[in-house]
Structure formats: C-alpha cells, structure tokens
Amino acid sequence: MDVYDAMQTLNACRYYKPDPVSDALVAKVLNAARWAATGSNNQPVTYVVVRDAAKRRAIHDCYQPIWDTVIKKYASGEIKSGFSSSFLQNVDHFARHFAEIPVHIVVCARWKDLTALDASLDRTVLTPGSSIYPAVQNLMLAARTEGLGTVLTTLLVLAEKDIKKLLNIPDELATAAVITLGWPEKPFPEKLKRKPLSEIAFLDSYGAALPSAGPPS
Amino acid sequence: MDVYDAMQTLNACRYYKPDPVSDALVAKVLNAARWAATGSNNQPVTYVVVRDAAKRRAIHDCYQPIWDTVIKKYASGEIKSGFSSSFLQNVDHFARHFAEIPVHIVVCARWKDLTALDASLDRTVLTPGSSIYPAVQNLMLAARTEGLGTVLTTLLVLAEKDIKKLLNIPDELATAAVITLGWPEKPFPEKLKRKPLSEIAFLDSYGAALPSAGPPS
Numbered sequence: 001m002d003v004y005d006a007m008q009t010l011n012a013c014r015y016y017k018p019d020p021v022s023d024a025l026v027a028k029v030l031n032a033a034r035w036a037a038t039g040s041n042n043q044p045v046t047y048v049v050v051r052d053a054a055k056r057r058a059i060h061d062c063y064q065p066i067w068d069t070v071i072k073k074y075a076s077g078e079i080k081s082g083f084s085s086s087f088l089q090n091v092d093h094f095a096r097h098f099a100e101i102p103v104h105i106v107v108c109a110r111w112k113d114l115t116a117l118d119a120s121l122d123r124t125v126l127t128p129g130s131s132i133y134p135a136v137q138n139l140m141l142a143a144r145t146e147g148l149g150t151v152l153t154t155l156l157v158l159a160e161k162d163i164k165k166l167l168n169i170p171d172e173l174a175t176a177a178v179i180t181l182g183w184p185e186k187p188f189p190e191k192l193k194r195k196p197l198s199e200i201a202f203l204d205s206y207g208a209a210l211p212s213a214g215p216p217s
Numbered sequence: 218m219d220v221y222d223a224m225q226t227l228n229a230c231r232y233y234k235p236d237p238v239s240d241a242l243v244a245k246v247l248n249a250a251r252w253a254a255t256g257s258n259n260q261p262v263t264y265v266v267v268r269d270a271a272k273r274r275a276i277h278d279c280y281q282p283i284w285d286t287v288i289k290k291y292a293s294g295e296i297k298s299g300f301s302s303s304f305l306q307n308v309d310h311f312a313r314h315f316a317e318i319p320v321h322i323v324v325c326a327r328w329k330d331l332t333a334l335d336a337s338l339d340r341t342v343l344t345p346g347s348s349i350y351p352a353v354q355n356l357m358l359a360a361r362t363e364g365l366g367t368v369l370t371t372l373l374v375l376a377e378k379d380i381k382k383l384l385n386i387p388d389e390l391a392t393a394a395v396i397t398l399g400w401p402e403k404p405f406p407e408k409l410k411r412k413p414l415s416e417i418a419f420l421d422s423y424g425a426a427l428p429s430a431g432p433p434s
Binding site for chain 2: 114116155173207
C-alpha cells in the first residue's frame, strides 16, 4: 500500500469484528515498528501482545473505570471538546467492548534507554516520547496496510501498576500506550479530516505563510 | 512507495547535497504529518520551516555547542554507547554542516492541547509525546518516499528559548524536535539493522515467545 494512502485513511477503529488475527499478521505489523529511529539507537520499546481472553478482560476492567471518569468530564463540560454525542457514543462502545477486541498490544519502554533531554527545562518533558511513538505510528500504519484497525490509547498508563503485574512486565519498564488490533467492522474513511496545512505550517517565522501550503483540504 | 519499504530504509541522513528542495515537496511531506492521530483530536503540532540562511546559521550556532558537549561525553565514556569512531565522525559531520542543510523544520506543540495523563504517576511523563511524534514519523516517512533525507534531533530543545525567539514562536508553544530535510548525498540503506522481533515482542506475559516472531533479521 502507498505510504500517503495509509496515512490519510488511518483512523481510530472503534468497532471490530470478532474474527481472529493470525500470528503471522501480528508479527508482521510489530516487525514494522522495529524500524523506527530511537535516540542513540537505544531501541527502548518492547511489546506484550495480549491474546489471552482472561487477560484482555482484566485490561478491560482497568480501562472501564478510567473511561467512565473521562466521559463524565466530557458530559459535564469539565473537559471541553467539540465532540458530538454520537462520537462519544462510538468511543463509549469501544470502551464497553474492549475485552472482545482480539488483540491488545501493550507498548513498554525501558527507562535506562530513554533520555529526558528537556528535564532541565522548567516545563513538562516531551522528548522521551520521540523514541517511543514513532514506532507506534509504524505499527499502526502497517496494520492499516493489512486492512487491520487500531486504536492508540494512553489512558491505561493510569493503571500501569496493575497492567505490569498482570503481564509480568519488569520494574525497569514503563507502559507508554496500549494499541487495540482487529478487523474493522466499518470501512476505513476515504480521507481523514484535519486542520488545513496553511494553519499549522509556517515559513521562517511563526505565522508567516508557507508557500504551496494551499487552500484547506 | 510501499509502506514497509519506506519504513525499513528510513535512516538518519547525515550527509546532504546542497541542492534546494522545492516548496511543493516541503508542503507535501508536511501535509503527510497532518494525518497523524492526536489525543482528543486536538492537533497540537505546528511547524516552522526554516529556509532563510541566516536563521539556519543561527540554529546551527545553537546546535554546535550542545553537540560538542555530547560528543565529549561519548569520547570520555560518560555516555556509554556501542558507537564506532567512524559513526561518531558521521554525526559530527552532520553537526558541523547543520547550517548548510537546505531545510530545517522546527516542530512545535501547543501546551493547552497536550495532556500529560501520567503526570499523576511517580515517574517521568511519556504520554504528551503520543500526540507529537506520530506526526513526526509521518513527515519522515513521506520524505523518504520522495527520496529526501531527514534527521530527527531533540537536542535543540535545550536551546528552546533562543529558537523560539529567533522564529517568533509564541510562549504557549513548546519545541519538541527539529527535523533536517534535504537531498541525501549517499544512497539509502537496503534495510536498517535493528534488534530481532523475538527480543522485543512477547505473548501474554513479558518474556514469553511470540509465535511467528521468527529468527533474527
């Protein structure tokens, strides 16, 4: 599949068929994650693929109360969003059926192989993610190429302690995300909706128009 | 270009031709970054494309002393790595010629549109990067597809204050990375070298073999 086609149709898949995903395909999309660059080529990222039904149920049991708290904040306006109620229903469907999604992939990162370069700045650190989430994007693009749906969720870091215990993840690793993987029940979008390039990219000075940024698309 | 081919040949390009990169190509690879998913679809990432020679020289002047400190730590063994001296010479060449690379892309992120979900945990936060670096990976994969070389560096966050002033980046934004972009002087690799899948991916329990992970490759 063409790179651009994969990118512009890679949506968050919140409805899955119950059909199993083969070992070969799981390995193929994880293999794609391997190629991503990491700081000093330290390759800090590892993965636990969860297929065991009882463990997926246990992960669901971690996810549900976290999501219930979030959706209440959306409903009350405590978290502001432009989300429609039908969109929130989709996300709620995803949460309620989390255990049924055939594959959960827990993304781990080894602390000693991550560097928080910006820890000396007086702000939240961002850079450790630069050695983690490019690999996650590779994984999800590969899944899209194979016709598989994914969702990236970081909510489960709030249950990191329980997830690590459940999957025997060593102390020296963090959990950075969970990716759900399965066959989508609905078609992929023809093209995602995003802010136009002219609103997000500038030339030589913030706010200065970028040539060829073109009209909204 | 096929997704997998782009991923497994996307190296850090440290030698560039002086040839210019067209506006249309710069816009094309930035456009690819737009599609990446972000938490709550908040789309926090924006970009300043730096073509102006004086500004690229000013960015170089930020980069050089940071790199000089790093390479001294490699040389003294303060930072342990398996890097050969020829590899370090390549990276040093990159640093010394930073200003000559035709395009620098400063990746910014709007704080209010980032959520540090894991800020409540007793560890360094990782999750804000999940709404930044997938877009960066899209950008670099698109560049690879076009035959353009890139390097992702996070070292320049250490000069965030100066870079923001130079490019009029508003206070409410962080800098998360700088990507260099240009025509590579050397061919892309046939396939990158990484840890084998069997060492990084497990089934249902950390350390348990993943079926189909196969031999080292």
